[in-house]
Amino acid sequence: MLGYVLLLLIGLAVVSYFFARRRAIAAVQGKEHELHSRPSYHGAYVAAWVGIPSVLLVLVWLLLQGPVIDSLLLWSLPIGTTDGMSDGQIDLLLSEIRSVAAGNIFGEPSPVVQEAAERYQSWKFIARWAMAGVAMSVALVGLILASGRISPEFRARHGAERILSGLMIACSLIAILTTLGIVLSLLIEALRFFDRVSPVEFFFGLNWEPQIPIREGQVTAGGAFGAIPVFAGTLLIALIAMAVATPIGLYSAVYLTEYAHPKVRAVIKPVLELLAGIPTVVYGFFAVLTVAPALRQFGETIGVPIAPNSALAAGAVMGIMIIPFISSLSDDAIAAVPRAMRDGSYAMGATKGETITKVLLPAALPGIMGGVLLAVSRAIGETMIVVMAAGIIASLTANPLKPVTTVTVQIVTLLIGDSEFDNPKTLSAFALGLVLFLVTLALNVLALHIVRKYREQYE
Amino acid sequence: MDAKVEAQPTVRVQAPVVAAKKRDEASAAQHDVKLAAGGVNLWYGEKQALFDVNLEMFDRSVTALIGPSGCGKSTFLRCLDRMNDVIDGCRFEGEIRLDGDDIYAPKVDPVQLRARVGMVFQKPNPFPKSIFENVAYGPRIHGLATSKSDLEEIVINSLTKAGLYEEVKDRLDDSGISLSGGQQQRLCIARAISVNPEVLLMDEPCSALDPIATAKIETLMDELRDSLCIVIVTHSMQQAARVSQRTAFFHLGKLVEVDETSQIFTNPTDVRTQDYVTGRFG
Numbered sequence: 088m089l090g091y092v093l094l095l096l097i098g099l100a101v102v103s104y105f106f107a108r109r110r111a112i113a114a115v116q117g118k119e120h121e122l123h124s125r126p127s128y129h130g131a132y133v134a135a136w137v138g139i140p141s142v143l144l145v146l147v148w149l150l151l152q153g154p155v156i157d158s159l160l161l162w163s164l165p166i167g168t169t170d171g172m173s174d175g176q177i178d179l180l181l182s183e184i185r186s187v188a189a190g191n192i193f194g195e196p197s198p199v200v201q202e203a204a205e206r207y208q209s210w211k212f213i214a215r216w217a218m219a220g221v222a223m224s225v226a227l228v229g230l231i232l233a234s235g236r237i238s239p240e241f242r243a244r245h246g247a248e249r250i251l252s253g254l255m256i257a258c259s260l261i262a263i264l265t266t267l268g269i270v271l272s273l274l275i276e277a278l279r280f281f282d283r284v285s286p287v288e289f290f291f292g293l294n295w296e297p298q299i300p301i302r303e304g305q306v307t308a309g310g311a312f313g314a315i316p317v318f319a320g321t322l323l324i325a326l327i328a329m330a331v332a333t334p335i336g337l338y339s340a341v342y343l344t345e346y347a348h349p350k351v352r353a354v355i356k357p358v359l360e361l362l363a364g365i366p367t368v369v370y371g372f373f374a375v376l377t378v379a380p381a382l383r384q385f386g387e388t389i390g391v392p393i394a395p396n397s398a399l400a401a402g403a404v405m406g407i408m409i410i411p412f413i414s415s416l417s418d419d420a421i422a423a424v425p426r427a428m429r430d431g432s433y434a435m436g437a438t439k440g441e442t443i444t445k446v447l448l449p450a451a452l453p454g455i456m457g458g459v460l461l462a463v464s465r466a467i468g469e470t471m472i473v474v475m476a477a478g479i480i481a482s483l484t485a486n487p488l489k490p491v492t493t494v495t496v497q498i499v500t501l502l503i504g505d506s507e508f509d510n511p512k513t514l515s516a517f518a519l520g521l522v523l524f525l526v527t528l529a530l531n532v533l534a535l536h537i538v539r540k541y542r543e544q545y546e
Numbered sequence: 547m548d549a550k551v552e553a554q555p556t557v558r559v560q561a562p563v564v565a566a567k568k569r570d571e572a573s574a575a576q577h578d579v580k581l582a583a584g585g586v587n588l589w590y591g592e593k594q595a596l597f598d599v600n601l602e603m604f605d606r607s608v609t610a611l612i613g614p615s616g617c618g619k620s621t622f623l624r625c626l627d628r629m630n631d632v633i634d635g636c637r638f639e640g641e642i643r644l645d646g647d648d649i650y651a652p653k654v655d656p657v658q659l660r661a662r663v664g665m666v667f668q669k670p671n672p673f674p675k676s677i678f679e680n681v682a683y684g685p686r687i688h689g690l691a692t693s694k695s696d697l698e699e700i701v702i703n704s705l706t707k708a709g710l711y712e713e714v715k716d717r718l719d720d721s722g723i724s725l726s727g728g729q730q731q732r733l734c735i736a737r738a739i740s741v742n743p744e745v746l747l748m749d750e751p752c753s754a755l756d757p758i759a760t761a762k763i764e765t766l767m768d769e770l771r772d773s774l775c776i777v778i779v780t781h782s783m784q785q786a787a788r789v790s791q792r793t794a795f796f797h798l799g800k801l802v803e804v805d806e807t808s809q810i811f812t813n814p815t816d817v818r819t820q821d822y823v824t825g826r827f828g
Contacts, residue, residue, distance in 0.1 A: 427671035433632060435684045435737065436661035445683065450674045 092145060092219045096226055100138030103230050107133035107237060115239050124244035132243040135250045136233035141226040148218045156210050157181055160203055168199060273524060276517035283511045284312045289518060291315065295481035297501060297512045312515055314522070316481040320491030324402040324473060325466040327487055331406025332462055336413025337455065343414070344421040345443055356418070363411040371475030374404035379476060391488065394478070399487040401476040405469055412462040413455075416538075420454025421447055457538035464530035468523060470495040494523045580605040580745060580775035581626060586640035588621060588630065595621045599640075599801045601794055603745075608767060608776040610790035610807065612783060614822065618799040619779045623747050626777060627663040628656040644745070661688050664738035668750040670730035672722030672737070677714050680722040680733055681705060684741040700740055708736035709766050728759025735766065739774075746770065748778040752785065764789050783823055787811050795819045 111129035115121040122129075160181065161169060169177055180200075187196050187204035188211075196204070237243070281289070292313015339359060343352050379400040386393035393399070424447050432442040448455070478490025479500055501516040581603040588596040596618045603609045611619040621630070628649060630636045641648045649659050661684070672680050681701040684690075691697035701718075705711035710732040714725070722733055731751060738746060748767070752760040767776055767789050780786050786793050787807060794804040795816070803816045814820045 425671070427667060427669055428673060429632075430629065430665075430667060431671040431673065431734070431737075432683075434627060434629060434660055434665035434667075435687070436657050436659075436741065437683075437687050438657050441687050445687070446673050 088215055088219070089145070089149070092222055093142065096138060096141045096145070096222060099141075099223075099226050099230070100134040103137045103234070104130035104134035106130075106230075107234050110234060110237050111243070114237055121239050123240055123242055124247075128244040128247045129237050129241070131247040132250070133230065133233040133237070135247065136229040137226045139250070140229055141222045144225050145218060145222050148221070152214050152218070156207065156214065159210065160184060160207055163206060164203060165199060270524070273517055273521045276514055277521040279509075280511060280514035280518045283514065288312055289314050289515075293483060295497075297497075297515055310511065312511060314494075314515075314519065316483040317492060317494055317497050317519065318522075319483055319485075320398070320477070320481065321467055321493040321495075323398050323485065323487065323491055324405065324477060324493055325463060327399060327402025328405040328409060328466040329459070329463060331403050332409045332413050332466075333459060335406075336410045336458075336462075337417055339410070340414045340417035340421055340455075341443055341448075343418055345439065345447070356415075359414055360411045362408065363415075365408070367408065367469065367471035368475070370404050370408050371472045374400050374472055374476035378404055386488070393488045394490045396476060396478045396490045397488050398477065398491045401473050402487065404476065405466055405472050408469070408472065409462040409465050412465060413458045416458025416461065417451065417455045420451035420458070423454065424450045453537050453540060457534045460530050460534035460537070464527040464534070467530070468495065468527045470499065474499050494519045498523075577604040577606050579603070580645065581777070582643045583622070583625070584641050584643070586622065586625060586638070586642065588618075588625065588639070589637040590633070591635040595799050596625075597798075597800045599796075601801055601804060603775055603777055604792065605744075605775045606771060606773065607792065608771050608778060608790040610786035610793045611777065611779045611796060612781075612786050612793060612822070613796035613802075615781075617796040619794075619796045620749055622796065623749055623777060623779050626745070626747055627660050627665055629660075629665065631656055661741050662743055663745040663747060664741065664743035665747040666731070666734050666738050666749065666751045669754050670727055670734050672725070672730050672733050674721065674723055676719045677705075677722050677725070677733060678718040681736050681740050684737060688741055690741060704736040704740040705733075707739055707770070708732045709762060709769075710736055726759075728755050728762060731755060731759065731763060732766065735763070735770075739770065743774070745775045745777065748776065750779050750781060753781060760785070783811070795822060797822070 108126040108130035111122060111124075111126040112119060119126065161177070169180070172180070183196065184200055184203045184207055186192075187200055188207045289312050292311065293315050294311040294313045295316045296311040298310065339355075343356055343359075347355065375396075379395055379397065382397065382400050383393045383395055428446055428450060429442060432446045437445070473493045473496050477496055478492050479496060480490065481492045481497070482489065484491060498516045498519050501513060501519075507513065579602045583599055583601045586596055586599040587594065599618075599622055601609075601622075611623060613619050624630045625638065625642060626649075630638065638650060641650060643649070644659075644662065648654070673683065675683070678701055681704050682691075682697055685697055685700050691700055702711060705714065710729060713729060714720075714733075722730065725733060731754075735746075735751075752763050755763065764785065767778070770776060778786075778790065790807045792804065793807045793810040795802045795810065795814075795818070797818055803810065803814060803819045805814075810819060811823055814823060820826075
């Protein structure tokens with residue numbers, strides 16, 4: 088039904104486009120140059136007035152139809168039926184009515200429910216046809232009003248362009264609103280968590296043991312929500328990743344811009360950027376099945392015990408993953424240093440190495456910093472590699488050979504499996520997520536700011 | 547404020563230059579040959595840019611290279627400190643002797659050569675570092691200063707010689723890019739002379755500057771000429787006439803004529819030179 092209505096509306100818009108075009112041409116007896124706007128603008132203008140308001144109306148209708156029918160149903164029940172019922176029980180009653188109406192009858196529904204189900208059925212039927220009818224009439228009114236304005240002087244192009252820019256604003260708003268929604272949902276859940284666990288314990292506590300009993304009689308630890316070990320683990324792995332990625336990324340960028348033959352560069356650069364396209368889950372396999380055992384074996388031969396899920400393995404593989412972020416942005420930054428800087432340095436009798444370290448890198452430093460910061464925020468937020476390769480137990484250590492856990496790993500483990508969404512264990516995931524979000528957001532903003540400031544320097 | 551400071555010298559500029567030139571044109575021939583190019587041919591890939599150029603440039607005098615765009619004068623200038631080496635597909639043939647030694651000989655390191663032959667570019671190109679660091683760059687990489695005070699002395703000396711010290715002495719730590727265009731170019735000159743080069747190459751050093759800044763640079767060249775061999779590429783024939791003792795006219799990659807500047811501008815022997823200096827083409 089809904090699909091047909093939408094199809095019909097779109098069809099109507101298309102038809103009215105051609106209709107308006109022809110009318111515009113007819114309005115000047117075929118002498119198109121006498122029209123202020125080209126006929127297709129008249130068509131687009133009318134089509135927009137036919138299509139957009141009616142489709143919007145259908146969307147709003149769908150949003151409101153459920154709640155309106157529900158409250159009508161409750162209101163129509165015999166007086167006293169819902170007295171003394173909690174919100175949850177009322178919800179239950181409504182869904183019983185709905186499922187009876189849909190024909191899924193379990194046992195013997197009470198006459199009140201049966202009656203209500205019949206009412207529900209008929210109201211839904213009415214609502215459906217009413218929606219179709221109203222939407223069609225809105226479309227028709229749009230058609231009549233808009234096509235009534237067609238005349239040689241009518242500035243349809245201006246109208247059509249205004250509508251188009253409105254559509255574009257709406258699209259960008261969707262992205263912004265989504266971000267806002269994510270932040271809000273995180274924030275609300277995190278606040279619920281901080282109702283139950285004090286922020287002081289969360290931000291400064293040294294003990295992270297979120298296993299609390301979720302049903303009576305379960306034997307677990309008491310539950311402790313000091314997130315410092317989790318943050319420290321994240322930091323450790325991110326540091327290892329950066330220690331791997333920064334030199335490799337930077338040196339490959341210098342090689343690519345200053346030393347590589349253009350043909351070599353044309354091959355290496357895309358291949359290097361391919362690293363960013365490998366699914367992180369594949370990196371995870373690589374870390375668990377290849378790097379970690381190799382490290383462990385190496386540790387055994389030199390007599391150093393290395394945990395199978397050491398921070399080193401996870402961090403190193405993550406470092407490989409973020410190389411392209413650093414190499415690509417540094418490459419751009421170094422290449423953007425004007426040729427005049429190189430000439431100036433060479434003319435002073437500087438060698439290639441001196442030119443790179445003393446002129447090019449300092450000049451490109453803001454761009455390189457931007458790349459590094461973006462890479463850091465990526466490393467902190469990365470999930471799959473650490474879920475597969477890092478540990479789960481939160482231990483506070485700076486030893487990269489020991490297992491540590493990260494914020495993302497904790498969020499995943501807290502939210503999988505059976506859990507209620509109103510105990511501190513699950514809610515703590517939202518608090519962690521909020522902190523993670525704020526940190527990466529701050530890093531991104533900082534990085535973009537630095538990169539942009541740098542762009543202005545030579546222009 | 548800058549305008550007031552820079553406005554003063556314009557009036558002073560002309561007179562000493564003209565007077566100095568009279569003195570030098572008479573004695574130019576007595577100076578030693580500093581740079582001598584012999585049979586220079588140069589190709590960018592398949593395209594030949596210079597054809598058998600032979601030119602002598604004298605010590606303690608200014609040689610101007612003039613000619614229409616694309617005539618090869620900048621290319622020739624860049625041969626003199628082997629800056630063409632860094633360009634892909636560039637091939638050089640011939641010899642250029644600095645104090646009698648061929649700078650294209652296999653044993654010559656272009657890096658060391660460029661410490662003896664400084665260069666100033668068309669567009670001011672200070673490094674994005676402080677004013678002090680810009681000038682200290684050369685002395686540092688060539689190890690000319692053993693102590694911090696040595697280095698400071700070199701920097702202050704070079705800035706003074708470039709006529710910039712008084713304007714920037716209170717803000718040596720500011721970025722070189724924060725200066726005005728004319729100041730930036732004088733900073734680049736200070737940078738170039740900080741390593742005591744014997745030759746200073748200038749590639750249209752004033753084409754991005756206003757007349758006041760240009761006048762300052764020209765005065766400066768006149769002062770620097772006392773201790774240096776200066777070779778300047780310029781599009782402005784007035785500038786060539788004002789600052790140089792000898793002028794070389796290039797056309798289509800060939801050296802057409804070289805002579806005393808006054809000779810070139812008043813009584814050239816080649817008809818192409820005459821057409822160019824009288825503004826009939828180019």
